[in-house]
Amino acid sequence: MDRKLNVGVIFGSRSVEHDVSIVTASQVMKALNPAKYNVIPIYIARNGLWYTGPNLTQLKNFTIDNIADLAGTKETHLSPNANYPGIITPPTAGLFGKNDFKALDVAFPVIHGTHGEDGTLQGVFEMANLPYVGAGVLASAIANDKAMTKTVLKAHGLPVLDKYIHFTRREWLANRHQILEKVEEIGFPAFVKPLTLGSSIGIARVEDRDKAALHIDIAANLDRQVLVEQAVVGNMVEINCAVLGNEEVRASTLEQPVTYEEYLTFGQKYMGNASAGMKSQERVIPAPIGDELTQKIKEAGVATFKAIRGRGTARIDFLLSKDTQQFWVNEINTLPGSLAFYLWEPEDLSPTAVCDELIQLAMEEHSEKRHTTYDYKSGLIELAATRGAKGLKAKA
Ligand SMILES: Nc1ncnc2c1ncn2[C@@H]1O[C@H](COP(=O)(O)OP(=O)(O)O)[C@@H](O)[C@H]1O
Numbered sequence: 001m002d003r004k005l006n007v008g009v010i011f012g013s014r015s016v017e018h019d020v021s022i023v024t025a026s027q028v029m030k031a032l033n034p035a036k037y038n039v040i041p042i043y044i045a046r047n048g049l050w051y052t053g054p055n056l057t058q059l060k061n062f063t064i065d066n067i068a069d070l071a072g073t074k075e076t077h078l079s080p081n082a083n084y085p086g087i088i089t090p091p092t093a094g095l096f097g098k099n100d101f102k103a104l105d106v107a108f109p110v111i112h113g114t115h116g117e118d119g120t121l122q123g124v125f126e127m128a129n130l131p132y133v134g135a136g137v138l139a140s141a142i143a144n145d146k147a148m149t150k151t152v153l154k155a156h157g158l159p160v161l162d163k164y165i166h167f168t169r170r171e172w173l174a175n176r177h178q179i180l181e182k183v184e185e186i187g188f189p190a191f192v193k194p195l196t197l198g199s200s201i202g203i204a205r206v207e208d209r210d211k212a213a214l215h216i217d218i219a220a221n222l223d224r225q226v227l228v229e230q231a232v233v234g235n236m237v238e239i240n241c242a243v244l245g246n247e248e249v250r251a252s253t254l255e256q257p258v259t260y261e262e263y264l265t266f267g268q269k270y271m272g273n274a275s276a277g278m279k280s281q282e283r284v285i286p287a288p289i290g291d292e293l294t295q296k297i298k299e300a301g302v303a304t305f306k307a308i309r310g311r312g313t314a315r316i317d318f319l320l321s322k323d324t325q326q327f328w329v330n331e332i333n334t335l336p337g338s339l340a341f342y343l344w345e346p347e348d349l350s351p352t353a354v355c356d357e358l359i360q361l362a363m364e365e366h367s368e369k370r371h372t373t374y375d376y377k378s379g380l381i382e383l384a385a386t387r388g389a390k391g392l393k394a395k396a
Pocket residue numbers: 161191193197198199200201203229230231232233236238317319330331
């Protein structure tokens with residue numbers, strides 16, 4: 001057998017979804033087959049410091065106040081230098097200590113939202129020439145921006161809600177009145193959303209102008225840009241579809257998560273023995289929407305992933321009107337919670353098999369990139385050295 005691959009699982013980060021990321025990462029580390037991989041946990045704390053150490057694989061260890069106090073945990077760095085694709089851990093004590101360099105074969109980012117799912121970390125991997133799981137810089141950045149997602153999908157003829165506005169925090173502070181006029185044109189109810197966050201943080205359904213202003217203020221505190229869009233009214237359900245692949249992409253079984261209101265009602269009903277019973281009621285799998293709609297949504301999921309040039313995996317969330325059978329792409333998560341493992345289980349794909357496939361796809365993508373030449377001898381330096389840079393400028 002080939003030697004084991006060093007898999008750097010990177011999680012946490014400076015994101016409001018920091019804690020969700022720790023949970024997903026612990027599921028991923030548990031799923032990675034120990035016969036094939038050495039798991040190297042790399043945790044980015046809320047303050048942006050990077051840590052590694054064997055105890056970072058266990059969810060229960062994250063209840064500690066200061067992660068640096070966890071036994072065996074050391075501060076580490078990932079260099080963007082293409083000659084050192086791995087982590088560098090400086091010595092913690094002693095005059096003659098050396099940096100410890102741990103080469104990584106593949107990075108497995110498991111971060112939701114900013115500084116991880118948005119293309120920023122993916123840019124570091126590109127610089128470091130390190131294979132990595134999941135979407136690249138562009139797809140990550142598009143999916144992270146709810147307005148850019150609409151623009152790109154619309155250009156590809158994919159269904160999105162297109163009565164919306166988005167504006168910067170600065171514009172809101174300067175032109176509150178004009179923006180509220182435009183919100184009224186969209187009509188109520190409307191949804192106010194921070195442009196780039198997830199996990200429903202800062203999201204509100206608003207019924208009037210005053211509520212809109214209040215929630216835009218809140219959203220503008222959480223993000224630099226805010227989106228306001230029409231709400232789907234009437235009998236609406238949400239349908240989520242995960243996809244897997246690079247160029248050949250397939251869709252998972254669909255889920256129908258219960259709506260927030262349904263969830264609450266259910267919670268009250270079963271208050272006595274809450275969590276155990278509620279868990280299975282968080283979603284219905286497969287989504288009970290009939291074969292024809294299921295097929296259409298799966299196709300739209302794959303097309304959405306291709307439109308943003310996705311790679312590896314994503315979960316695409318749809319809004320479906322039960323009244324008109326119309327559906328719209330609501331958002332794309334390039335690093336979905338639990339990596340949507342539960343949507344692959346009905347396809348006979350275990351979390352371990354999903355991780356194997358994601359690493360395989362990361363390796364394939366990286367070896368494909370090797371066919372690109374980055375070195376180009378222009379002869380420019382020699383020319384500039386003899387003629388002087390000034391002479392060249394006029395020609396360029
Ligand atoms: N336009 C809309 N009409 C109706 N419901 C919506 C609309 N937009 C969002 N929602 C509801 O709000 C939830 C959170 O919005 P979403 O855009 O998915 O934000 P997040 O990125 O935080 O998950 C959705 O799951 C859905 O229930």
